[in-house]
Amino acid sequence: MTQPIPGNRKAKWPVAVLGATGAVGQMFVRLLSDHPWFEITELAASERSAGKKYGEVTRWLDGPPPPASIQSRRVIACDPGVVTAPIVFSALDAVVAGEVEQAFAGAGKFVLSNAKNFRMEPDVPLVIPEVNGDHLALIECQRKRRGWDGAIVTNANCSATVAAVALAPLHQKFGIRQLFLSTMQAVSGAGYPGVPSLDIIGNVIPYISDEEPKLEREMLKLLGKFEDGEILSAAFKVSAHTNRVPVENGHTICMTIGFEETPTPEAAIETMRTWEGLASTKGLPTRPQHPLVVTDAVDRPQPKRDVNAGNGMTVTVGRVRRDAVLDLRMVALGHNTVRGAAGGSVLNAELLASTGGLDST
Numbered sequence: 001m002t003q004p005i006p007g008n009r010k011a012k013w014p015v016a017v018l019g020a021t022g023a024v025g026q027m028f029v030r031l032l033s034d035h036p037w038f039e040i041t042e043l044a045a046s047e048r049s050a051g052k053k054y055g056e057v058t059r060w061l062d063g064p065p066p067p068a069s070i071q072s073r074r075v076i077a078c079d080p081g082v083v084t085a086p087i088v089f090s091a092l093d094a095v096v097a098g099e100v101e102q103a104f105a106g107a108g109k110f111v112l113s114n115a116k117n118f119r120m121e122p123d124v125p126l127v128i129p130e131v132n133g134d135h136l137a138l139i140e141c142q143r144k145r146r147g148w149d150g151a152i153v154t155n156a157n158c159s160a161t162v163a164a165v166a167l168a169p170l171h172q173k174f175g176i177r178q179l180f181l182s183t184m185q186a187v188s189g190a191g192y193p194g195v196p197s198l199d200i201i202g203n204v205i206p207y208i209s210d211e212e213p214k215l216e217r218e219m220l221k222l223l224g225k226f227e228d229g230e231i232l233s234a235a236f237k238v239s240a241h242t243n244r245v246p247v248e249n250g251h252t253i254c255m256t257i258g259f260e261e262t263p264t265p266e267a268a269i270e271t272m273r274t275w276e277g278l279a280s281t282k283g284l285p286t287r288p289q290h291p292l293v294v295t296d297a298v299d300r301p302q303p304k305r306d307v308n309a310g311n312g313m314t315v316t317v318g319r320v321r322r323d324a325v326l327d328l329r330m331v332a333l334g335h336n337t338v339r340g341a342a343g344g345s346v347l348n349a350e351l352l353a354s355t356g357g358l359d360s361t
């Protein structure tokens, strides 16, 4: 990746990763280790890990391990008085994320969060850059309302992200009226060590704590509109079933959709294939050339074959067909720790950087 740093900046932005030892934190480390605009200067986690070398306390889950310079770094505490970087990527467990992220934003840091805690706050942007990057304008309202120089920007629940990328072009053109979703979610979505192996091998668990309400409410905010300093949520009805399945990475989502103006399957496919996402995201280092791909194969998408499309940032849709109850049915798949978590956060930061949003940091 060689894109010049925006705004004629000479040095990369120093960034910290909070929760760097977990499943999403590791993905941050992987995506940021060779980033053209950001440089990891600090790795933070719980008191259990603080003071120890990153390589010693991190059980590396996927892909080549990080460079020696990262592995030998001492993990520090998630304390804004200790972390010096002005930009922090948060992969913290939701149990602690609320208090910690608020403390960082209050101390003037720019927080890019993966946790659920602030996603539905009316003054906090919940963003997928290609879908609703314009919602970042909420930051100004947030700063005024909360009286801080920092900011909190969130990315959505991993399944909501995958579904929203697939549905955004259809909602923009045909207007969604009703949406029914059923997910098959990978075990990496539960973090590490996550679901016990004896519970998930050869099994399906038809319950993921708090996942259905998250998916239902976040979908409407993501596909809502920014107007006069607030987000007007989309108004369609959503019903979600969420299931944990024995897949390592990649959430697969079966969707049945009713529209205001019913498209043929061919028109829906054409709409998704020609969708390019928000123009200002084009060319950003982590944005894939095609955020959304529609496959013609009758038996795809499949996590094993499609999860790494676009370096994990592309959502793959297939099996677009008519439905006898609503209007259309289709299947979407995306990488939960890349597009649905760390990659989404990094792309949020890139959009902010390219539009001057990080200039004050």
Ligand SMILES: NC(=O)c1ccc[n+]([C@@H]2O[C@H](COP(=O)([O-])OP(=O)(O)OC[C@H]3O[C@@H](n4cnc5c(N)ncnc54)[C@H](OP(=O)(O)O)[C@@H]3O)[C@@H](O)[C@H]2O)c1
Pocket (backbone or CB within 6 Å): 018, 019, 020, 021, 022, 023, 024, 025, 044, 045, 046, 047, 048, 049, 050, 078, 091, 092, 093, 094, 096, 097, 114, 115, 116, 156, 157, 158, 188, 189, 190, 191, 192, 193, 336, 337, 340, 341
């Ligand atoms: N996994 C996914 O696909 C996914 C997708 C979207 C969003 N998310 C969200 O991203 C966040 C991280 O998820 P994950 O799957 O990476 O979880 P995880 O593997 O369990 O990692 C949790 C991280 O939080 C740290 N932590 C725990 N308690 C802490 C404390 N008291 N103080 C400071 N740090 C603490 C842990 O550090 P130690 O190692 O030191 O304990 C670890 O680095 C969660 O909010 C999750 O909901 C996850």
